[in-house]
Amino acid sequence: MDLNLHVQGRIGGGTVIVARGDLDYGAADRFRLCVERALQPPPGVLYLDLRLVTFVDSSGIGALVSAHKQAERAGSRLVLESPSEALLRTLRTAGLVSFFGLPPG
Structure with missing residues (x-):
């Protein structure tokens, strides 16, 4: 299943990226780009709503680690x-x- 990404504001502040589908090799670069754009300008808190993520591979994990580092920077x-x-x-x-x-656990 493809990864669908939706960016929205959050009541009380911050930005939310809602992800649905597979966060895998085919979607990792698009996910990184979405995070980069959501951090312009920096929202204070970037929430990743990941309840609808059905599969994650090593590329997806790498993209999440990258998102963490992007947010810190x-x-x-x-x-x-x-x-x-x-x-x-x-x-x-x-x-x-x-x-x-x-x-x-």
Whole structure:
């Protein structure tokens, strides 16, 4: 399934990127570009709504790590909001749960 991305403002501030589908090799560059654009100008907090992400491969994990670093460089904070179970499993396997500030197990 392709990755659909939708950027919107959030009541109370910040910007939200809603992702739906597969965050994989074919979508990673588009995801990175979407994050880059959402950080112009820096929103303070960039929320990634990932509840509808159905699959993540190593390229997708790389894109999430890159998003975290992009947000830091822009002076924003990145928040993974409601990550899907598929994404949580992959983050646990990669040892990145604490990197993204998610609760363990």
